[in-house]
Amino acid sequence: MSSQDLTLPLRPFHEGAEFSLSLYERRGGTSSIVDFLTGLARKDRAVLAAHLERVADHGPLYNPAKSTPLTGYDFLEFRSGQQRVFWCYASGRRIVLLHGFTKKSSQTPRRELNRGERLRSELRSEIGE
Secondary structure: OOHHHHOOOEEEEEEOOOOEEEEEOOOOOOOHHHHHHHHOOHHHHHHHHHHHHHHHHHOOOOOOOOEEEOOOOOOEEEEEOOEEEEEEEEOOOEEEEEEEEEOOOOOOOHHHHHHHHHHHHHHHHHHOO
8 A cells, every 4th residue: 555545535734833734634525524524604613723734733731621531432623602613633743633513502412423433443454543
């Protein structure tokens, strides 16, 4: 497998001083995170993009209100208002954005967690991380 094959499911999003952010894209070209980002209202997208760019430039915030690991899952969560983005680390100082959704209740919906888990598992099997 060539190094180009290893990056196939990852679409560059933002190059920062500390990390590069990539969007996970499934084999058929679909991307939960791209669909989420393009579906956001302009203001929400701008706020979330600013947060993500800060993460790329300075690293994930050690602030549970903005970024936190999810107990029992192999991914983490960025928070921006009601917007949530599941993410994980990958080799080469890369952060991969897996899935996003708007949280409308106090509990994270099980279907969103399951989707994040499925996407993380797919990514791991495709690039070995």
